[in-house]
Amino acid sequence: MHSLIQALILGLLTAGVYALMASGQTLIFGIMKVVNLAQGAMVILGAYLAYQLFTSFGLDPFLAIPITTVVMFALGVAVEVCFLRPLKREDRSELSLLVTFAVALLVEGVMSVVWKTNYRSVSTSYSNASWTVFxxxxxxxxxxxxxxxxxxxxxxxxxxxxTRFGRAVRATVQNPDAARLLGVEAQRVSALGFGLGSATAAAAGSVYGLLYPFNSGSHYDLISLLLSIVLLGGLGSVVGAVIGAVIVSVSSAVVASTLSPSWSGMTYFVIILLILLLRPRGLFGTATRGAI
Incomplete structure (x- = not known):
């Protein structure tokens, strides 16, 4: 029983970071109906930026978050303007998969050149600190x-x-054509939404670099995890992303503790399969374009 409760605590604490990563992913889908395959690469890039600020200037990764989020927000806006906006609206859903995957490969290539491919980690004075509670x-x-x-x-x-921006986002999610008629600038909302999703990836990346070793190829494992979370919670639902992150993280931690760590990665795929068989749109997905 002690090991089970310890696993629940570990899973719940880790779920917060997963939820932060996945919230940006599902936000982008809700606004643009784009499955962003570059979200994992954005998380790793955020981890590298926090790592560089720590090693070069001694800036704590948590204190570096305001800097990394601003940088990644600007990068996200640039990606939307340069790579996604030129796509025709009727082809965006399909072509965006190729485009965002290409962006992920581009980001991976840049990281490989700048930081090489060996694993890095951020080790602070409190990295191994812990409290014992009961x-x-x-x-x-x-x-x-x-x-x-x-x-x-x-x-x-x-x-x-x-906020006014939030109302514009929700209007765009629910009915983009009606939102345009009401004066909502859909392109501006899309760019800011993609930037916001990238900013959440940067914040999560700073924490990720403290928890796990990473290299430029770590985003492949991350994107499969993030897609699993948003599919479980329902594409376009931020609440669903949070609930999905808790289910995925806690179930993996419990299985790793009670059975074997080698089975933990398989656990959430089984859960996703069972839930999608009963509810194909996920726990909080709807028949509309989004569910924010």
Whole structure:
């Protein structure tokens, strides 16, 4: 029982970082109906940027997040303007898969040239620090990462539900044609939405670099994880991404603890298969274009 509860704690804390990664992925789909295969590469690039700021200037990865998010936001806007906007609207859903995969390969190539392909990690003075609470270990990095994710997701919620930009986003998700008639600049919303999704990837990447070793090819494993989360939660639903991240992370941690770590990666695929058989659109997916 002790190991099971410890696994639940570990899974829940890790779920916060996964949710932050996946929220950007599902936000981009909700706005643009684009499955962004470059999201994993954006996370790893965010990890590299935090790593470089730490090694070159001694800036703590958590304190580097405002810098990395601004840089990645600008990069996301540039990707949307240069690579996705020129696509014809009727072909965007299909062609965007190829385009975003090409962007992922481009980002991977740049990272390989700049930082080479050997594994890197960010090791701070508190990297191995932990607290013991009622006999259970809580690592400091995972706890701070979880709290950061809660704050970031809370800000994202307020942005989508309490601002003019958020109303424009929700209008575009629900009915893009009607939104245009009401004066919403769909192209501007798409660019800002893609930038926002990239910014959340940067924030998650800073924490990811503290938790796991990474190299330029790490995004392949990440994108499969992120796609699993957003499919489970329902494409276009930020709430679904959060719930999906909790299910995926906790189930993997429990199986790794009680059975074998080699089975943990298989667990969430089984869960996804079962849920999609019962609910093809995911837990919070709808028949409309998005569910933000």
């Amino acid at each position: 006999g259970y270990q809580i690592t400091l990095v995972r706890l701070w990462g979880f709290l950061l994710s809660l704050v970031a997701l809370g800000l994202l919620y307020l942005l989508l539900n309490r």
